[in-house]
Amino acid sequence: SAVISQKPSRDICQRGTSLTIQCQVDSQVTMMFWYRQQPGQSLTLIATANQGSEATYESGFVIDKFPISRPNLTFSTLTVSNMSPEDSSIYLCSVEDRVGVTGTDTQYFGPGTRLTVL
């Protein structure tokens, strides 16, 4: 399995500011994803972080609000821009770990970043 770390683990931010969240994996992975978990709700995919190209965003999420970088196969960042209280959520990075020929395609998740916007 892959070991994933995220920074920061939590933050409290003011309305109108931006926060960049980092995701580091201990091995090279083909796929990296960013999810959001709003209070009391389940996870929703924001985007797939593509190495060397623009991220692929899900419906309802746009690059101007959630710019994503993925400079290599072990690292990605998600920025939450021009924040409002509605952006208060846990943001989770996940990776797909293809194992062997059968390709179990298990997705592993980081510990999350708990963001509170005042």
Add this chain to the structure above:
Amino acid sequence: KQEVTQIPAALSVPEGENLVLNCSFTDSAIYNLQWFRQDPGKGLTSLLLIQSSQREQTSGRLNASLDKSSGRSTLYIAASQPGDSATYLCAVRAAGGNKLVFGAGTILRVKS
């Protein structure tokens, strides 16, 4: 559009009981189904993954089954322990895609 439902939303049981968590999905064209555990304020821990061609997977006291045609999966936990207390999430991945669609989760409390 794939929708995933988990029943019950919450469950409280005494230690030692066997229990079943249910997950249903609307589109049977899935690639795999994954069960996760989430502890309060933490990330997700992968418990079991079932490929669409499989019927069940087992890991220790956990057994997950999949009936793709009826759009259902169950997670069976044997001899529950207080340490099993957590939110259990079911997620399906569509055939030909990478996106996981999650259910709302079942909050499990095992009382000692």
